[in-house]
Amino acid sequence: MTASTDAPPWERYPHQPMDEDDVALYEGWLVRELRLPRCGRCRRWHTPPRSLCPFCWSDELAFTPLSGRGIVHLAMVLHVGPPAPGVEYPYPLVTVELAEQPGLRFTSTVVDGDADPAVIGSAVELVWIDRAGAPFPAFRTTSGGNA
Numbered sequence: 509m510t511a512s513t514d515a516p517p518w519e520r521y522p523h524q525p526m527d528e529d530d531v532a533l534y535e536g537w538l539v540r541e542l543r544l545p546r547c548g549r550c551r552r553w554h555t556p557p558r559s560l561c562p563f564c565w566s567d568e569l570a571f572t573p574l575s576g577r578g579i580v581h582l583a584m585v586l587h588v589g590p591p592a593p594g595v596e597y598p599y600p601l602v603t604v605e606l607a608e609q610p611g612l613r614f615t616s617t618v619v620d621g622d623a624d625p626a627v628i629g630s631a632v633e634l635v636w637i638d639r640a641g642a643p644f645p646a647f648r649t650t651s652g653g654n655a
C-alpha cells in the first residue's frame with residue numbers, strides 16, 4: 509500500500525490507532541516534529557493527548573513542538589510482539605523523560621547500539637527514521653552522558 513505524501517495521518521500511519529484528540533500528534537510526525545498538547549493556562553504539557561488539560565481542566569490546548577531531548581527513564585527489549593512494518597524483534601524501546609517538563613515522557617524505539625537495553629539515565633535526542641514511507645520518531649544516545 510502506498511500513500512501519497514499529502515495523505516492524511518491515518519493513511520500515512522495505518523498501524524497507528526488515532527482519534528480526534530491525538531491526530532495532531534501524527535500531523536507533527538509528518539513534518540518531523542514531536543508535538544504534544546500544551547496548556548495555554550497552566551503552560552504544562554501532557555501525554556497522552558486529551559481534550560482537556562489534566563492539570564487544570566482548561567481546553568486551551570495547543571500541540572506544541574518539543575526539543576526531543578531527554579533522559580532515558582525506562583529501557584526494555586521486546587522479544588516478541590505483533591508484526592508491524594519496519595519492526596524487527598528483538599525490538600528496543602525507551603521511555604524518555606523529556607527535557608521540557610519533569611514527568612513528561614515519550615516512548616519509542618532507540619536506533620543506536622544493539623538490541624541491548626539502553627542505559628537508564630543516558631541523555632538521548634530525537635531522530636526521525638523512515639518506516640513504511642513515513643517519518644517515525646526514534647531516539648539515539650548523545651555524547652553528553654548523564655545530565
Ligand SMILES: [Zn+2]
Pocket residue numbers: 547548549550551552561562563564565566
Ligand atoms: Zn492546564
